[in-house]
Amino acid sequence: MEEQFESYREHLQAMAYRMLGSLTEAEDAVQETWLRLYRSDRSEIENLGGWLTTVTSRICLDMLRSRKARREEFMDESLPEISANSEDRYNPEQEALMADSVGLALLVVLDKLNPSERVAFVLHDVFAVPFSEIAPIVGKSELATRKLASRARQKVRGNESNSxxxxxxxxxxxxxxxxxxxxxxxxxxxxxxxxxxxxxxxxxxxxxxxxxxxxxxxxxxxxxxxxxxxxxxxxxxxxxxxxxxxxxxxxxxxxxxxxxxxxxxxxxxxxxxxxxxxxxxxxxxxxxxxxxxxx
The missing domain is CATH 3.10.450.50 (Nuclear Transport Factor 2; Chain: A,)
Incomplete structure (x- = not known):
């Protein structure tokens, strides 16, 4: 099971990084996915790759929503407990390489999307996941999920619809x-x-x-x-x-x-x-x- 998971780790980390914009948080999300796999009944998992993608995406969505809630609650305050926990693991060189591979401009734009838009856009436009599989992850209908990705795409291109x-x-x-x-x-x-x-x-x-x-x-x-x-x-x-x-x-x-x-x-x-x-x-x-x- 561990060997199978490791074969997907790089893909899951790349996906999580684009959703979260933080290498440390992406690693945390992938590690949490591993723990959930370890605790799960593997006999019920028909498609391991799809299962891992879904679980990682849901974890990232929860992290984005939690981040948004913290920003709203502590807009003018720092979050020392987060930076303290991640300081020892922070690798500036690795973070820079990952950011360069994605594109700093894209990361900045992605940060303007709401959590559901970001997850829908990354899964569909970057990793070609069908909308039928994204819909249950973000908790919306397939049609609503398609429009989430469409709005995100417009924002990424600099054409926000409220202009x-x-x-x-x-x-x-x-x-x-x-x-x-x-x-x-x-x-x-x-x-x-x-x-x-x-x-x-x-x-x-x-x-x-x-x-x-x-x-x-x-x-x-x-x-x-x-x-x-x-x-x-x-x-x-x-x-x-x-x-x-x-x-x-x-x-x-x-x-x-x-x-x-x-x-x-x-x-x-x-x-x-x-x-x-x-x-x-x-x-x-x-x-x-x-x-x-x-x-």
Whole structure:
């Protein structure tokens, strides 16, 4: 068992370091994973690598949340008990090598993410862990986890969604998409869509269907429009369909390099309840009057 664990140690430490930004804390997280493995019933572990990744991620998430709580409680105080415990093990050279391998700039940006965003981003974008496996780690639905990673990705790229200028640009882009869909303007649709855009729609079957590619999506939505208002969905640009005040579905947009890269249509009531929805105010009326329905 120890030999098997050691074969994963380097991977787990690299993952934990990106989540925590501290070599000492990363080592602590990996050591705690080993202790939990030692105390566990190994006969119930079907995939050791997946089990270790999940456990380490949950430990890191708890450590990040604890760190955030301490910062809020002792914002102007040092934490001598932490530095005292780690002083003997601190290795500046090793820490510098690890930081250099990750990129100091990335670590600084990652520190601006909330714990769940950081874990979701590192697992998916850095280590290619599927969202279906990340969701139970952060305690959210797969859809909500996907949006966590999307928001984190925007922050890492320096395009935080709460920037007024950026929000204006996103509104204009979505406005153009909705107008083109309503008018059946095929060329204008292609102009705002990423060539590899994907549309996910949960209304047709119990399993969300996907339409991939700008041509396929434009063919699907062109000339079919009614009943949706531009809004913020979990802090990102989206649209809400609520005729007569009854919420039917929500559309989420992921924008990449000035193009619409992902469109998520959500009608499942359980998923809708998990979303934070905000109708854009009067300052956004120029961009919030278009309507669309992909039926």
């Amino acid at each position: 007024q200028a950026d929000l204006d640009r996103q509104c204009k882009l979505v406005d153009a998409f909705l107008a083109a869909a309503y008018a059946g303007d095929f060329d204008s649709l292609l102009a705002v869509l990423d060539p590899d855009v994907v549309l996910r729609d949960d209304r047709e079957t119990s399993v969300r269907t996907e339409t991939r590619g700008a041509l396929a999506l434009a063919n699907k939505v062109a000339g079919r429009a009614k009943a949706a208002q531009v809004a913020l969905v979990d802090g990102c640009i989206g649209a809400i369909a609520a005729p007569g005040g009854k919420l039917l579905y929500v559309i989420q947009f992921t924008i990449k390099d000035g193009k619409i890269a992902e469109v998520d249509l959500i009608s499942d009531s359980t998923h809708l309840e998990q979303l934070d929805l905000t109708i854009l105010g009067k300052k956004m009326t120029t961009y919030s009057k278009k309507q669309v329905d992909f039926t």
